[in-house]
Amino acid sequence: RRTRKQLGALSRDLYHGEEDAEETARQQCQGPSCVFPARPHSKYCSEECGVKMATNRIRAYLPEQQAHWNDEEPVAKTFNRQKIHDLENEQKTTRSRLEELDRRTQAIDKHISAVAKATPTPEEEVCSYRAIWSDDTYCNS
Secondary structure: OOHHHHHHHHHHHHHOOOOOHHHHOEOOOOOOOOEEEEOOOOOOOOHHHHHHHHHHHHHHHHHHHOOOOOOOOHHHHHHHHHHHHHHHHHHHHHHHHHHHHHHHHHHHHHHHHHHHHHOOOOHHHHHHHHHHHOOOOOOOO
């Protein structure tokens, strides 16, 4: 067993890169079920082993919280789902309004083309002539 002084000196040596070959050879990765040697200045042989070990610790220390993690839906997810629903309804309303406007536009276009093809009667010509030169916009004669 090493004393604090020896451990302090060893850690200083390791920090400054003066590793003891015997000490390095004895260090094994502390990852779960890993048999590979640890990297210099690390407890683990790779990042993956470190992450696996951290995951196992979290599962061991926080089992209750983890078990209830997916029980409740997050508030933001509920809010976003409602917002999406509202936007979809607004989209449907807008589409139906646009379809109605398209129908009206087609009806107006048909009416304009029918009026353009029609020939006025002599009475209508007199009426339109009076409407141009008078304040009365309707011709009742």
